[in-house]
Amino acid sequence: MNEKRNVKIRVRNLSKVFGNNPKKALELRDQGLKRPEILDKTGQTLGLSNIDFDVYEGELLVIMGLSGSGKSTLIRCLNRLIEPTEGEIVIDGEDIPQLDDKALLECRRRHFSMVFQNFALFPHRTVQQNAEFGLEIRGVERAERAEIARKALKQVGLDGWEDAYPNQLSGGMQQRVGLARALANDSTVLLMDEAFSALDPLIRGDMQQELQELQSRMQKTTVFITHDLDEALNIADRIILLKDGEIVQIGTPEQILTHPADDYVKRFVEGVDMSKILTAEHAMRKVRAVAREGDGPRTTLRKMHEHNLDSIYVTRRDRTLMGLLEVDAAEQAAREGADTIGAAMTQDFRKVGPQEPLHNLFAMFSEKSFPIAVVDDDERLLGVVVKGAVLDQLARAAEENTTADADTETAAAGEQ
Amino acid sequence: MAIEIPSIPLGQWIEGGLDWLTSEYSMVTRGISQVTQTGIDGLNDALMWLPPWGLLLIIVGLCWWVANMRLAIGAAAGMALIWNLGLWDPMIETLTLVVIATLVAVVIALPVGIAAALSERLYRMIMPVLDFMQTMPAFVYLIPAIPFFGIGSVSAIFATVIFSMPPAIRFTTLGIRQVPGELIEAADAYGATRGQKLVKVQLPLSLPTVMAGINQTIMLALSMVVIAAMIGADGLGSEVWRAIQRLRPGDGFEAGIAVVILAMLLDRLTQSLRKQRKS
Numbered sequence A: 001m002n003e004k005r006n007v008k009i010r011v012r013n014l015s016k017v018f019g020n021n022p023k024k025a026l027e028l029r030d031q032g033l034k035r036p037e038i039l040d041k042t043g044q045t046l047g048l049s050n051i052d053f054d055v056y057e058g059e060l061l062v063i064m065g066l067s068g069s070g071k072s073t074l075i076r077c078l079n080r081l082i083e084p085t086e087g088e089i090v091i092d093g094e095d096i097p098q099l100d101d102k103a104l105l106e107c108r109r110r111h112f113s114m115v116f117q118n119f120a121l122f123p124h125r126t127v128q129q130n131a132e133f134g135l136e137i138r139g140v141e142r143a144e145r146a147e148i149a150r151k152a153l154k155q156v157g158l159d160g161w162e163d164a165y166p167n168q169l170s171g172g173m174q175q176r177v178g179l180a181r182a183l184a185n186d187s188t189v190l191l192m193d194e195a196f197s198a199l200d201p202l203i204r205g206d207m208q209q210e211l212q213e214l215q216s217r218m219q220k221t222t223v224f225i226t227h228d229l230d231e232a233l234n235i236a237d238r239i240i241l242l243k244d245g246e247i248v249q250i251g252t253p254e255q256i257l258t259h260p261a262d263d264y265v266k267r268f269v270e271g272v273d274m275s276k277i278l279t280a281e282h283a284m285r286k287v288r289a290v291a292r293e294g295d296g297p298r299t300t301l302r303k304m305h306e307h308n309l310d311s312i313y314v315t316r317r318d319r320t321l322m323g324l325l326e327v328d329a330a331e332q333a334a335r336e337g338a339d340t341i342g343a344a345m346t347q348d349f350r351k352v353g354p355q356e357p358l359h360n361l362f363a364m365f366s367e368k369s370f371p372i373a374v375v376d377d378d379e380r381l382l383g384v385v386v387k388g389a390v391l392d393q394l395a396r397a398a399e400e401n402t403t404a405d406a407d408t409e410t411a412a413a414g415e416q
Numbered sequence B: 001m002a003i004e005i006p007s008i009p010l011g012q013w014i015e016g017g018l019d020w021l022t023s024e025y026s027m028v029t030r031g032i033s034q035v036t037q038t039g040i041d042g043l044n045d046a047l048m049w050l051p052p053w054g055l056l057l058i059i060v061g062l063c064w065w066v067a068n069m070r071l072a073i074g075a076a077a078g079m080a081l082i083w084n085l086g087l088w089d090p091m092i093e094t095l096t097l098v099v100i101a102t103l104v105a106v107v108i109a110l111p112v113g114i115a116a117a118l119s120e121r122l123y124r125m126i127m128p129v130l131d132f133m134q135t136m137p138a139f140v141y142l143i144p145a146i147p148f149f150g151i152g153s154v155s156a157i158f159a160t161v162i163f164s165m166p167p168a169i170r171f172t173t174l175g176i177r178q179v180p181g182e183l184i185e186a187a188d189a190y191g192a193t194r195g196q197k198l199v200k201v202q203l204p205l206s207l208p209t210v211m212a213g214i215n216q217t218i219m220l221a222l223s224m225v226v227i228a229a230m231i232g233a234d235g236l237g238s239e240v241w242r243a244i245q246r247l248r249p250g251d252g253f254e255a256g257i258a259v260v261i262l263a264m265l266l267d268r269l270t271q272s273l274r275k276q277r278k279s
Helices: A022-030 A035-042 A071-078 A101-111 A127-138 A142-155 A171-184 A201-218 A229-235 A253-258 A263-270 A297-306 A327-335 A359-367 A387-415 B010-024 B026-049 B052-066 B069-084 B088-118 B120-135 B138-149 B153-177 B181-189 B194-231 B236-245 B249-278
Strands: A007-018 A045-056 A060-064 A086-091 A112-115 A189-193 A221-226 A238-243 A246-251 A290-292 A311-315 A321-326 A372-375 A381-385
Touching: A007 A022, A007 A071, A007 A221, A022 A035, A022 A045, A035 A045, A045 A071, A045 A221, A045 A246, A060 A071, A060 A201, A060 A229, A071 A189, A071 A221, A101 A112, A101 A127, A112 A171, A112 B181, A127 A142, A127 A171, A127 B181, A127 B194, A142 A171, A171 A201, A201 A221, A201 A229, A221 A229, A229 A253, A238 A253, A238 A263, A246 A253, A246 A263, A253 A263, A253 A359, A297 A311, A297 A327, A311 A381, A321 A327, A321 A372, A359 A372, A359 A387, B010 B026, B010 B138, B026 B088, B026 B138, B026 B153, B052 B069, B052 B249, B069 B088, B069 B249, B088 B120, B088 B153, B088 B194, B088 B236, B088 B249, B120 B153, B138 B153, B138 B194, B153 B194, B181 B194, B194 B236, B194 B249, B236 B249
Parallel strands: A060 A221, A060 A238, A112 A189, A189 A221, A290 A311
Antiparallel strands: A007 A045, A007 A086, A238 A246, A311 A321, A372 A381
């Protein structure tokens, strides 16, 4: 995560005023007035104010906020479905707000594909024709675009449905068509506007997972909008939290959860923070493979390779935890012709009891990326906790919790 | 004591304007007149050239193809009745006028309707004009038609086009404006030009509504073509007109029933055309 990354889109000082006198509104903003006062004084709505952020090449960036926070405006400013009032949005050296009509069309065709909350499929076109839309607009030849669209439909698991019409499909399948339309276009950036919000929770979970898989496979730069923190935590590489048209915090899911920037974020996160109740046991998974103290380094290496592990826990026959073996140490032991791996083990890992609260585990992850070992009172290995699982558990708990909290949350938002 | 307020000479102004138009543009009107008359004669001759049973078969076949057996049977019975009553030729003349007037009206209405849907300013300019065209009593259009095009079928077409065009324009505009904003947004997001948006999204999605407008236009055209008998248009209208002048209610009703049959046939036919498109 820490390696230097290329910036795909650079957004600086982006503001949007809805109304006929944006100058006045921006002046008041510069004097330190906030959205409600500006609306009172000028009748102008400050949709976005001084937004600065970067979208890195290949990342999945989630912009999250409650309704009215400006997230839909923000994503539409990127491809100028909404004209920004001021600021720059630079993609591959082009400043989007400065483009003339023709260049803008070209820019949209090359750089942006969009997936919409209510799918926005064309009802008079078949699934195949919908998937071809972007290519057709760009003038790609018939046979070629049919081929590309078919591949995209296959990627989202819709092969066999090419000739169906959107109204013959379920909501989840319709959104797959929306996704296929975006993928077929092969633009450099994928914009997803509350793409999964209209789907029921089970399907939404599936789609989130599929998006992550697609994303990690294709490394497509993605900007994803949601009002759902659970969803954001689940899929994001980084999260931008928006409130009243301003950025409150930018960070990884862990940073947002563990170091909320202010009370607003904290209140948001509190809905999620079930970590005090959840323990290591909840997030723990079975160990895929362990090594024995007496095993030879080559056997162990093969085992690690088989299970695709960078490190492996070493136990006795009764599963008493003896140590951890890293792949480097195992290779060295093999080179040196050691008989067993006993000497190559390290004790530099974290172990916790099954009752350890989940939030304590965050800090441990930031030091080392090994899975955390969960052991019982007799030091026997019960399982391991990997990083993603903690967030997963928290997110799942949050979902159950936020439904109960939704009323208070909207009430709080109403006061702002 | 009553104060004499001089009445505004609105009528005189309009007459002056019409006279001026008639004399200044007589070349144009004569040209239009000739072209239209040729069209009417051509179509009329073609339809008359077919023997009644031939045309009847074609119409029945058409009904069966675009609609269903029931309409086909109804059409056969209706056409046979008209033939039997000796109203076949007037019916053909009326049909010709309706077809030509509708064609002209649609050819003008579609681009105007599309333009009005895309431009808010044009929309606000056109809508009051349409209200005027539709609410002005239909007979009034007959009067200026005569100095422009003389007595006869061309004048009838002129008045009919003006009277029947508004729904086609209105429905076209409505249909395009009804296309959901999110679909327009989707087209924009993928970089569609205005033309691509129109051809690939707006027009196909507004087609059912446009067809409903054309259906209305046909119905209005039929009613106007009948009235146009007053200025010498041939067809079923002139049969009715003659029956009125001779006080022969039987003849009048016979011609009237023929109009009803023709109207129902055209209506069902265009409606099922629309439904077919929808599904």
